[in-house]
Amino acid sequence: MSADSLLAILEPTAQIVALVVIVTGLANNAVYTVEILVAWLELRGRPPVERSGALWSEFGDIAMPITLIVPAYNEEATIVESVRSFLSLNYPVFDIVVVNDGSKDGTLQALIDEFLLTPVVRDFEPEVVHRPIRQLLGTENHPNLLVVDKANGGKADALNAGINLTRLPLFCAVDADSILDPDALIRAVVPFIEDPERTVAVGGTIRIANGCTVRGGRIVDVGLARQPLALLQTVEYLRAFLMARVAQSRMRILTLISGAFGIFQRDVAVAVGGFSQNTVGEDFEIVVKIHRHMLERGRPYVIEYVPDPVCWTEAPESLIVLGRQRIRWQRGALETFAKHKDMLFNPRYGRVGILGFGLILLTDVLSPFFECLGLLLIPAFWAIGALDASYALAFMAVSFSYGVFLSIGAIVLEELELKRFPKVVDLVVLTVAAIVENFGYRQINNVWRLVGCWRYLRGAEGWGSMPRRGFRPSASAVRRDP
Amino acid sequence: MGLLESLWWGSLLLSGLSILIAGGLVAMRAVNVVIEGRRARRRDELTTYIVVALDADSPTPDFESRLNGRDRDLLAEVAMELFEMVKGGHLERFTALLKRTGVIDAARRRLRQGKSFQRVRAARLLGAYGDEAAADDLFLRLRDRDVNVRLAAATALADRGEVRSMWELVHSLSYAAIRSTPRLRHVFRGFAVQHADEIIALATDPIGRHLRPFLIDAIGHSGRFDALPFLIDTAMSDPDKQMRAEALAALGRLGHPDAVDAVIGGLVDSEWPVRVQAAKCAAAVGIGEAVPLVERLVEDPVWWVRHQAAESLSSFGEVGHAALERLALHNTPGALVAQRTLFEKR
Incomplete structure (x- = not known):
């Protein structure tokens, strides 16, 4: 030729x-x-963001109790500071269930040493499936803190153990390496207060903590990341949350609540079988499952995104780690899409489908x-x-x-x-x-x-490692005041 | 102009527009930084003045006469933040200060004419610091076109504990398409003591049917034993399981031993939420006759009922403890609950 x-x-x-x-x-x-x-x-149509004090006087008496479920796998570097930060949240009634998912490092020991944990007994019903629990630990110093030590089963498995252990009507899934704004919970719970029967899940904003100053487990000075890769992710997160999620929430087609910070009605999460363990996109998948569950039963419901509650997370600063994260996200999205492909363009699932x-x-x-x-x-x-x-x-x-x-x-x-x-x-x-x-x-x-x-x-499995610098004094990514 | 040229021009236009918007944003922020700085300084000055004025024997007329509209907005903002902290004589002085400086009048105007969120905020302020005239304004807002304003007005009136007519309030809220939010519970609890008679009457009236769970709940907070027959009757014979459960919860809060028959009936109810409330009520009132039935509930098919029944038993002292120990010896789901409850209470 x-x-x-x-x-x-x-x-x-x-x-x-x-x-x-x-x-x-x-x-x-x-x-x-x-x-x-x-x-x-x-x-544009939203009222101005309320100051914390006004929120407290408005909702302090009527906010529903929430359990924070914190899955932790090899989080020795950050876990103590994270739990301290969670314990100091401004919220009327909340429990914290930290689930040590069979960590190979000193995550559990760090918690035991810091909070003087001792074995406790807690009555619970295994409503969703997870790997066996080895022990439950609590402390008199913080009666609202429970640590679950279980066999390794992945993030979804750990969240499921947390769901079983919580007795409160709402739970908030939050990453162990994240920092919540002190009033993030009270801001995020507002849709549940305004419309408790229909609101089944609410997501908040995730922002990049690189470049911020952390003191006592709180972001005290917001700054931009100096490292270019983290800086680019800052813009990317702004686009994803303030543009896509706000719009999708408004159009009632929100299909993703970030695994780093989302509040769910416990009953609904149990009804859909909790978080699925055969996917790396368990946060995406549970929201889709909830849509499917509610639509198939013809039950009115709302899944909402609220921009003001903020959860800060540490962004990867190396191409290799960021690549792993993005590859995993893509796999998770495809796994969910494939699992629920019958919803695509299916009028039965309305605008979501x-x-x-x-x-x-x-x-x-x-x-x-x-x-x-x-x-x-x-x-x-x-x-x-x-x-x-x-x-x-x-x-x-x-x-x-x-x-x-x-x-x-x-x-x-x-x-x-x-x-x-x-x-x-x-x-x-x-x-x-x-x-x-x-x-x-x-x-x-x-x-x-x-x-x-x-x-x-190719049917790859597993998360790949995601090394973190942690919110420590030595970390350069996130500055912490002495 | 051909497609190719249009594409290049379009691209140039978008780039120019982006840079223009970004530049405008930066300029706007620069101006805002100055304005916000001034605002924060003024806010600090006003807060300092308030703190000093609350302890001073007489106000400073000069300072107060110089306040403008923006200052009044700031004062309103500070007032809402300080509300939980200001008590007794300080609260009276603060209320007088807000009235003297025109903050209350400004809030009343906002309540009538402001945007929706401004009306909501004004209602909150007037609920905290308003006078009789403000209460009248709030009452009128129960008919506001915006459901959030209605609810804010009702909450503000509840915070004051008084309302001109409970019937009017219930009527407004019933037809406002307000969903059963925890706010409604808070609203009716706010009126429970001073408007108990009306609440009891409304709970049996068709006008209150949409709000019955909240009315029954409020009766539980009223401390009125004359409502016992109504609550007992509701707990024993209302066809709606939610009403039966609410009535049992209210009976538990009133803590009167006459609730015994309702509790016994509730413990064998076919609906599990009612059984849960009956078990809680039995423990709250201390109904010894109910112990055998509560013990039986520890073997209920629903885990939450088992758990609550075991919790209730643990409140019955030695009798309950003995029951839990008996149950713990079995080889049943209830035994596991009993064992764990015994361990937890140790």
């Missing part, structure tokens, strides 16, 4: 590939445009594949002369500038709603990060997502 005839075949192929990539990109951008508009409308699952199909299943395809093939086709570069470049320019526009939009929403970054210079740095993330970071994220797809197809 001559070069000319090969080119004659490749040219239409290249045009089709370019067209598919462009159409997918346009569809993605259309979704983001709708999301940012809906989020803006939603946030049509819009919610349609979004998952577009953003989690199709987008990474086509974006990577475009990244690889379009330059290749151009190099061999099968594609006119001018159009491809023009579309790429639109795509990049639109990406910047969306990220700036998320920063605008943050500024209108939360104003958590205290310095003017922070906004400038965030703006620069919003531009820079489109050149390299976004693309590598797509590659990780594609790897996640590959791993999912």
